Ligand SMILES: Cc1cc2nc3c(=O)[nH]c(=O)nc-3n(C[C@H](O)[C@H](O)[C@H](O)COP(=O)(O)OP(=O)(O)OC[C@H]3O[C@@H](n4cnc5c(N)ncnc54)[C@H](O)[C@@H]3O)c2cc1C
């Protein structure tokens with residue numbers, strides 16, 4: 338019987354396994370994951386899981402019974418340590434050798450380490466896995482007095498995590514190296530809005546702060562920045578981005594670019610019978626035509642679907658508009674499309690808490706970012722997907738619906 | 749345990765037993781009911797968990813909040829009984845609830 342091995346049990350790995358079955362793969366499916374949990378939803382770990390609102394059993398993408406039903410063999414707490422493409426084998430950390438007919442790499446990313454003195458002290462954490470959150474939760478304890486938490490990095494994960502800590506009643510400070518937060522995913526006005534939101538809730542945000550050292554006896558006690566400034570810290574959480582796990586790909590001799598596995602539009606790598614999906618890849622994003630990595634759940638899921646379709650030799654899934662969300666305090670941030678390369682931004686303001694920013698390139702909408710405005714997000718996605726032309730000069734005017742002849746403005 | 753019935757677009761009926769407290773989406777996923785994607789894991793951000801409540805049940809569950817109503821606006825094939833299944837919590841009053849699933853979530 339043929340065997341497809343999937344390395345990595347994150348969003349891409351889990352989706353690939355179930356999609357293979359759905360699309361008609363008759364052979365064995367073996368899903369190998371280094372983590373000790375069944376594949377789970379990663380986004381809530383910095384949000385409602387950290388705050389205790391979502392219990393563990395609600396995080397799993399599918400229950401154990403679903404793997405049984407689909408006849409997917411899942412090996413947890415198991416790492417693939419080598420790939421031999423000519424022999425078509427993978428080596429597990431137990432020493433076991435498995436042969437494959439098809440191999441899918443869904444190894445995702447790991448948190449980027451902070452390379453400053455003191456980074457190895459106790460109570461310095463990253464945020465990528467459930468285990469990371471468990472360690473943080475254990476250190477915070479329950480019903481303990483509030484702690485001083487310093488969050489290094491003002492990306493969306495840092496901001497979400499800071500908001501969750503604040504909800505739990507701690508003193509939270511965010512240190513960002515560049516001149517503003519959310520530099521990578523959102524334009525200036527959004528960053529300004531999110532900054533205000535944090536400040537209103539009592540989170541301190543300092544920009545242009547380059548961390549030079551962490552100090553403390555065994556556990557961290559303070560964070561030092563380049564101008565000698567220091568911040569008291571019982572706990573430090575590092576959110577300075579993620580690095581693709583491409584060690585295996587390098588062993589197998591796969592072509593990489595910017596440290597990620599290069600894939601074509603069918604999810605094939607440069608080596609026969611090896612495919613890749615999710616955060617560890619780089620390739621042409623079908624909607625925008627940009628050569629990029631999106632590091633988002635919808636993109637990981639879509640890429641996994643593409644790979645499954647390729648392996649099962651069935652038509653590719655419909656192209657999706659790239660999108661993303663983040664929940665910070667009570668603010669829902671939703672983004673559709675890719676805003677890079679815009680020449681104009683049009684603002685549509687319902688009130689100070691609810692607005693959307695439309696990115697235009699050569700008179701065409703290429704993306705929209707929405708703050709507490711799901712209706713604009715949905716309209717934006719539809720406009721992008723169906724290539725609908727709307728009047729840009731009327732877009733500002735919230736009295737009119739965005740797409741003519743659709744339901745009116747949000748309440 | 750409560751009895752919840754899922755009716756697929758092709759008419760297939762799946763009877764499930766669920767604990768009160770979970771959402772309709774979670775009930776579907778835990779009982780291996782196909783047809784709900786739930787990409788955002790239930791945070792009301794993706795609208796890939798669309799379902800239809802039967803008329804008799806639609807007013808016996810919590811009503812959609814502003815976010816959910818807005819998300820539903822552009823979803824394909826909505827009716828007056830459309831809901832995002834991750835936003836409907838099942839409580840002990842809902843024994844016998846029945847839910848129909850759409851043809852596609854995209
Ligand atoms: C805290 C946090 C919040 C996020 N919030 C959002 C959000 O709100 N919206 C959104 O769209 N995206 C969000 N993301 C991003 C999203 O989670 C990722 O884009 C997504 O998880 C990518 O899926 P993946 O399968 O490619 O990789 P991952 O989910 O990283 O999974 C990779 C898996 O492979 C395993 N692995 C790696 N190497 C090996 C090996 N050699 N052998 C065996 N197993 C291996 C890893 O242990 C891991 O389990 C968030 C991410 C984080 C960390």
Ligand code: FES
Nearest residue numbers: 790792795797834
């Ligand atoms: S699961 Fe995403 S909106 Fe319900």
